[in-house]
Amino acid sequence: MTFSTITLALPEFAGTGGWNAAWGPRAGIPTEWTFTASGWPDAGGLGGPPLLDGAQRLTASRGGSLTP
Numbered sequence: 001m002t003f004s005t006i007t008l009a010l011p012e013f014a015g016t017g018g019w020n021a022a023w024g025p026r027a028g029i030p031t032e033w034t035f036t037a038s039g040w041p042d043a044g045g046l047g048g049p050p051l052l053d054g055a056q057r058l059t060a061s062r063g064g065s066l067t068p
Contacts, residue, residue, distance in 0.1 A: 034063040
């Protein structure tokens with residue numbers, strides 16, 4: 001399986017009531033990130049039948065660090 005490079009951008013929340021700019025990534029400060037996904041190959045999706053013996057559940061996780 002091949003993955004392409006993706007770019008994530010943090011929206012501008014400065015005008016949002018209750019937002020503290022220190023909650024977002026800050027220039028020059030290393031920031032850790034994690035992306036996790038999970039699912040199953042059987043029909044039903046969310047709300048489908050529960051996992052039974054022998055069923056598969058797939059999970060993937062990737063993490064790293066960036067300095068904005």
